[in-house]
Amino acid sequence: TAALMWPEPAATGPGRNDPGVRLSEVAETLAAAPSAAAAMRSLAGWLDGLDTTGRWALLKLATGGLRVGVSAGLAKAAFAAWAKLDPEAVEEVWHGLEPPYDALFAWATGTGPRPDPRGLPHFRPFMLATPAELADLAPLDPADFSAEWKWDGIRAQMVAAGGEIRLYARSGDEIGRSFPDLLDAWPFGEAAVDGELVVMGPDGQPAPFAELQKRINRRTVGPGLLKSLPAHLRLYDLLAKGGVDLRPHPFAERRGALEALVAAHPSPRFDLSPLVAFSSWAELDRLRADPPAATIEG
Template sequence: MRHFAELLDRLAFTRSRGARIRLIGDYLDRTADPDRGWTLAALAGRLTLKPARPTAIRALIGARTDPVLFALSYDYVGDLAETAALMWPEPLRAMPDVEGLRNDPGVTLTQVVDTLMAAGSAARAMDDIAGWMDGLDTGGRRVLLKLATGGLRTGVSTGLAKAAFADWAGLDPAEVDEIWHAVAPPYAALFAWAAGTAPRPDPAGLPHFRPVMLATSLDEGDLARLDPADFLAEWKWDGIRAQMVAEGGAIRLYARSGDDISAGFPDLVAAWPFGDAVVDGELLVMAADGLPRPFGDLQTRINRRTVGATLLKRLPAHLRLYDLLSVAGEDLRPLGFAARRARLAALVAEHPAARFDLSPLIAFDDWPALAALRRDPPSATIDGVMLKRRDAPYSAGRPTGPWFKWKRAPLTLDVVLMYVQRGHGQRDHAQPGHAQPGHSLQSSIHSDYTFGVWHGPVLVPVGKAGSGVTDQDLIALDRWVRDNTIDRFGPVRAVAAGLVLEVAFDSVQPSPRHKAGLALRFPRIARIRWDKPASEADRLEDAARLMVGADTHGD
């Protein structure tokens, strides 16, 4: 457990993807089964334990420390597990063996997982957790409590975890991706395959995920070297990429990451019409007029384990089909896109279904004609154009040349900073040269920013962002926040309305959860407008004019 916590700490302070992959590989080298299998599951987000309630953790630490001091510390740190780990009293040792303690890993990750699974929930294992806490250092305690409460955030995506395993094992990442759902934690068969002591796990007959093919961003200067006759074009719909698989009598819906999201879309699974097949498409929710609803409506259905009847009726799921990867056991990925598309069109025509349709192609003669269509799409839920070479096979990853995404330019608004909070997890979206603090730095640096626009004389929140700022900006913003705090709400600070941020975003969506009635999608900080008075920031009506699915915004 100690070594697992050390790995997470080192990953938190390592920005380079290559360096993070090497860190994970080194860990796999020096860790035995099944600990390394459970670690891989935790990094990939596939370690699921029944969590303890925060009240159980409060009771645990409350019996060992002053409650007033804990409350003050928790208010400052802003994270229950981290506060408890920091304040946990060191056990008295009659004859401390410093070198022995340093080399003793204490409780193993496997022991923790086995105990919590056997107990049924972390709440029933509090005595064990207390004993483990006594044998761990602060980092180990923090990770243990995060596991127990279900709040462990490793800062590693599923894709990075799989890539690290493939690199360590010397295997093709696409092969690892394809068999990932044929093995289960702690991945004994996966490690046996890597060691050469067992064959590659066979996903045949299982509804397994196929590694997706991704597009590269198109610069308009690239068009001069491309022949329009070589490409087919279709709209880039504003949903989420999804793959639907029906094999061996089972049906699964996967996000492009390979995560199984079937439970959140039972209406789509129940409506599957195509027999044994694997399709690639865009997951949407549809309005009564047959047009896709704004992305914000789709968000209400994403990441749900169960969906109520009211939501199923109000926001019906729909899959707009792009590609056909397999049908009746025949792998179509080696075929060119035009050939696969023809097979898909025939399949859809043979099995018409209300919840599945074929993404329409865009007719165009040359690039200027397509550019004009891109500027004026037929639906507000289109955020660009996709270009796909007619002869391109379906290749895993992001090959350069066969597929391009030609997105619309991002929108921008000048907003006013309203609230700030210390960050709680790894900021995977940080770019080279941009801030990416680990958990210990985030306990003192404010890095999550809530901002708003003017509605009459008051500010109303429209979004929250934590990306886009450089290291220097992060420190300057933190200094400004500390000098301009006017109120506190636990870990959140309210600041004076004096700092303008220019934020870039993809779209404005209706949002009943926000007082403004709208919210920005994928906001990121473009720059800090130190030069601009807050009174000159944008207003609610400015944001409303950009809103998807609405022409006006009422009071």
């Protein structure tokens, strides 16, 4: 409506937009605006140089209301394909950057170095589970492997660095807004952990996934939900500590470091996902078929 009602300057018409209005200028100016009034003055100047379609696009971008049906994951994949970069390498630096992503495009075009995410609470791509049949495991030695339960929640990664704490879903989307109680309870200093995000029931055990869904994607969480469905992270792995990337280290070493970290900083919001003892693939298969709790998926 505002795009249609804005007075049409004489110098513009359909398709005649001011070539001086650049997306990077809009993003940088609005981000640096000292007040809402200053932002509105800049916005008014840009609107004067655009036709109806241009004004509509500008207002959508400026208000965060642009909806084009493209997920963040698809945008990252498209960028990686265009730039001929490893999608995981793009994912790892993406969250440490701000619009208009000058450093990202400089890296993609070979005019700048790879952005350095160190010191930032950036996302680290997950190693996801791969389905396997019992026969697929036969050539492997069970002694070389560890097993853990898959809890009825969502895979999540929690990262603290640079004085900031973030909670990511497996997609790389930041979801901390829906779980402020977990952010407030973070006890581990500068670190990155991998775990299963659940909500706890009255019995102190993970509640069914349907209960977790009551908190997912909420912009604000009321006191009632915070009290009745407290967020909890059941930990699988320690990805980084004190600015050191631990992913190149063996899992057994990372697990030992995670156990020591949890023991040194006990919290009712964080605990270890216990390892499942087994001596053969057949035994593991029997355990998987009959888990000890209803909120275990496998």
